[in-house]
Amino acid sequence: MEKKKNISMAVIRRLPKYHRYLNELVKNDVDRISSKELSEKIGFTASQIRQDLNCFGDFGQQGYGYNVKELCKEIDIILGLTKEYNTIIIGAGNIGQAIANYINFEKLGFSLKGIFDINPKLLGLKIHDIEIQDIDNVDDFLKNNNVNIAIICVPRKSAQKVAEIIIKNNVKGIWNFAPVDLVTPEDVIVENVHLSDSLLTLSCLLKDKI
Amino acid sequence: MEKKKNISMAVIRRLPKYHRYLNELVKNDVDRISSKELSEKIGFTASQIRQDLNCFGDFGQQGYGYNVKELCKEIDIILGLTKEYNTIIIGAGNIGQAIANYINFEKLGFSLKGIFDINPKLLGLKIHDIEIQDIDNVDDFLKNNNVNIAIICVPRKSAQKVAEIIIKNNVKGIWNFAPVDLVTPEDVIVENVHLSDSLLTLSCLLKDKI
Numbered sequence: 001m002e003k004k005k006n007i008s009m010a011v012i013r014r015l016p017k018y019h020r021y022l023n024e025l026v027k028n029d030v031d032r033i034s035s036k037e038l039s040e041k042i043g044f045t046a047s048q049i050r051q052d053l054n055c056f057g058d059f060g061q062q063g064y065g066y067n068v069k070e071l072c073k074e075i076d077i078i079l080g081l082t083k084e085y086n087t088i089i090i091g092a093g094n095i096g097q098a099i100a101n102y103i104n105f106e107k108l109g110f111s112l113k114g115i116f117d118i119n120p121k122l123l124g125l126k127i128h129d130i131e132i133q134d135i136d137n138v139d140d141f142l143k144n145n146n147v148n149i150a151i152i153c154v155p156r157k158s159a160q161k162v163a164e165i166i167i168k169n170n171v172k173g174i175w176n177f178a179p180v181d182l183v184t185p186e187d188v189i190v191e192n193v194h195l196s197d198s199l200l201t202l203s204c205l206l207k208d209k210i
Numbered sequence: 211m212e213k214k215k216n217i218s219m220a221v222i223r224r225l226p227k228y229h230r231y232l233n234e235l236v237k238n239d240v241d242r243i244s245s246k247e248l249s250e251k252i253g254f255t256a257s258q259i260r261q262d263l264n265c266f267g268d269f270g271q272q273g274y275g276y277n278v279k280e281l282c283k284e285i286d287i288i289l290g291l292t293k294e295y296n297t298i299i300i301g302a303g304n305i306g307q308a309i310a311n312y313i314n315f316e317k318l319g320f321s322l323k324g325i326f327d328i329n330p331k332l333l334g335l336k337i338h339d340i341e342i343q344d345i346d347n348v349d350d351f352l353k354n355n356n357v358n359i360a361i362i363c364v365p366r367k368s369a370q371k372v373a374e375i376i377i378k379n380n381v382k383g384i385w386n387f388a389p390v391d392l393v394t395p396e397d398v399i400v401e402n403v404h405l406s407d408s409l410l411t412l413s414c415l416l417k418d419k420i
Binding site for chain 2: 012013015016017019020042043078079080081083085094095097098099101102104105108109110148149172173175179180181187189191193194195196197198199200201202203204205206207209210
């Protein structure tokens with residue numbers, strides 16, 4: 001199947017939503033769906049959907065709709081879900097522990113290999129059979145293990161320093177929960193979850209209603 | 211000060227980042243900053259910054275830069291941070307507890323008033339002096355308390371049902387952590403934090419590097 005390269009960031013941001021909805025359809029034994037029907041479920045316009053899905057292959061057959069299973073497989077490939085990712089969590093506070101316990105990630109192919117914290121009270125405790133280690137061990141751990149994604153859950157003041165240890169050890173993916181924008185080389189992918197930013201967006205839109 | 215109304219969603223999404231950087235400048239006793247200097251810190255272009263800040267008032271003085279404190283105050287108003295918000299958390303699993311413990315939100319004016327869960331083992335436990343109550347009490351609680359924001363941290367299957375109880379009780383703000391797109395009336399503001407979507411965006415961008 002011929003594919004177009006260079007999918008735009010806007011399309012990439014929509015892909016996980018397609019992934020969620022299409023997997024739901026597979027679960028419900030839906031074989032085919034038209035862009036119009038998918039539009040009603042997912043909330044994008046039918047023309048947006050046709051344009052998006054056109055970016056990475058020719059699935060739709062006019063009048064027959066999309067083959068749901070094929071589309072799912074292709075989206076899995078584009079989202080990188082046919083690969084496996086070794087991850088570590090740095091910072092085992094509330095957010096770090098919540099992420100460690102969020103078992104759904106394992107199903108998607110993200111395997112948690114290590115958890116690190118600075119707090120002596122947490123060291124030695126286990127989450128899903130993984131012992132929380134001293135943050136001073138991160139450097140050695142990364143040298144001895146193939147880690148693809150580091151999940152940063154430390155306070156803002158330590159985040160850049162932690163990022164630098166990660167980058168030095170050739171980890172190319174950072175999932176950053178610290179409320180700070182990390183300075184990283186171009187070949188490192190950083191995906192931020194800035195909870196405060198999200199809450200402030202909500203208050204901005206809500207303020208005139210209360 | 212004359213302000214333009216109807217700030218676009220794109221500008222609103224950038225505002226929390228301005229809020230973070232400008233508050234950092236205030237802490238560091240910086241009085242004035244040019245769009246060029248701010249650009250170097252925040253990563254938006256200087257022309258983008260001038261255009262954004264122009265949306266809600268006339269702060270910049272050519273050659274003198276922006277008055278940092280005034281700008282902060284104005285952004286606080288636009289973000290709704292001069293108001294107080296009463297919040298409840300529904301679902302006291304890992305994410306719910308992490309949010310409940312994320313004390314920074316209190317500083318910003320978001321006050322946690324209730325925590326609810328379905329799990330009998332959690333009922334009666336306290337987080338920051340707030341007892342986890344049975345989820346069956348949510349309806350009554352909302353009738354008797356002025357709640358502005360409900361934070362939904364329940365599994366995807368229960369999220370829509372929970373949202374409907376909230377909406378029925380006239381809560382206009384939902385911060386949704388459930389991996390599902392809620393169906394809500396137009397006057398209800400929903401801000402989603404879809405962790406899986408965020409992780410899949412990361413794997414999508416990372417897949418060819420590993």
